[in-house]
Amino acid sequence: MTWAPARRRHGLRHVASGYPWIVPAMVVVVGLIYFSIGYTGFVSTQRWNGFILTPSEWVGASNFQTLLGDSMFWRALGNTAVFYVVTFTTQTLIGFVFAALMHSTVRLRGLYKVVIFVPTVLAPATMAPVFRAMFANNGDINSILSAVGLDGLTHTWLSDPRTALGVVMLATIWQWTGLTFILFYAAMSQIEPEIMEAARMDGAGNVRTLFSIVWPACRGTTLALATLGLIGALKTFDWPYLISPSGLGGATQFLGTYIYQTMMQEKNFGYAATISVALLVLALACGVAMSARSRREGRR
Numbered sequence: 653m654t655w656a657p658a659r660r661r662h663g664l665r666h667v668a669s670g671y672p673w674i675v676p677a678m679v680v681v682v683g684l685i686y687f688s689i690g691y692t693g694f695v696s697t698q699r700w701n702g703f704i705l706t707p708s709e710w711v712g713a714s715n716f717q718t719l720l721g722d723s724m725f726w727r728a729l730g731n732t733a734v735f736y737v738v739t740f741t742t743q744t745l746i747g748f749v750f751a752a753l754m755h756s757t758v759r760l761r762g763l764y765k766v767v768i769f770v771p772t773v774l775a776p777a778t779m780a781p782v783f784r785a786m787f788a789n790n791g792d793i794n795s796i797l798s799a800v801g802l803d804g805l806t807h808t809w810l811s812d813p814r815t816a817l818g819v820v821m822l823a824t825i826w827q828w829t830g831l832t833f834i835l836f837y838a839a840m841s842q843i844e845p846e847i848m849e850a851a852r853m854d855g856a857g858n859v860r861t862l863f864s865i866v867w868p869a870c871r872g873t874t875l876a877l878a879t880l881g882l883i884g885a886l887k888t889f890d891w892p893y894l895i896s897p898s899g900l901g902g903a904t905q906f907l908g909t910y911i912y913q914t915m916m917q918e919k920n921f922g923y924a925a926t927i928s929v930a931l932l933v934l935a936l937a938c939g940v941a942m943s944a945r946s947r948r949e950g951r952r
Contacts, residue, residue: 689932695925702921715926725927727902728910735821735906736885740878742825747832748870752862754833755840765837769830776827780894783823784810813903816896820904823891828884832877839873840866872946879942886935907931 698707787809794806889908896904915924
């Protein structure tokens with residue numbers, strides 16, 4: 653009669669003893685993340701230039717009404733959409749092809765893997781000056797074009813609004829294709845060899861096997877990359893700011909750079925917080941939509 657209650661008491665003591673271990677993490681999460689999000693929401697309802705200690709002029713939803721009519725915000729959002737489509741599609745295609753090649757009989761595969769993945773671990777702050785030098789008016793790209801007789805293709809890449817965004821996308825693709833490659837390579841490693849052998853016995857060639865078996869098997873990885881890429885595109889800041897800090901009248905403006913410009917240069921902290929709240933809502937909505945789609949794909 654006394655054994656079960658003693659067991660319950662021991663279980664309660666065991667559960668209670670774990671709380672001191674999770675309290676620090678709870679304090680960090682609640683204090684630094686959720687409190688910051690809540691405070692950003694509060695600041696978004698204020699008119700604050702950041703010079704006084706705390707915001708004091710409440711404007712309600714006025715900042716959000718301004719946001720809806722802000723052409724630069726919509727320009728930044730449009731750049732983000734184009735950026736996401738181009739970078740995700742290109743990285744997916746290149747990463748998938750590289751992963752398939754590394755699973756074939758290619759010599760020096762270990763060296764190729766390192767070369768492909770190295771850009772992922774390099775900081776944009778160290779590589780952005782390289783891209784700026786390459787695409788400068790007297791940079792390597794124009795020099796190479798002139799050397800091979802293609803002077804007509806030389807261009808002011810970074811000062812032309814039509815091409816500056818392309819340079820930013822190229823730098824992003826260069827950096828993150830390695831991560832896409834690694835994830836696809838890991839996904840392909842999980843495919844049962846018997847399935848591949850059965851396809852070969854049925855007469856399927858390399859291309860047919862790649863697109864009828866390997867690609868469908870990597871659907872989950874593709875959806876995960878799409879989610880990560882979309883959230884990453886929404887908060888992109890480093891490459892556009894380091895390569896084209898002026899924004900070229902909005903040609904290379906992203907939500908992250910627009911927040912920085914509004915806060916640090918225009919000293920409009922309240923409106924910058926409003927853009928931040930809009931960015932958070934977009935990221936959450938996109939994340940939920942992508943997760944729901946991933947669950948639907950998983951049930952098929």
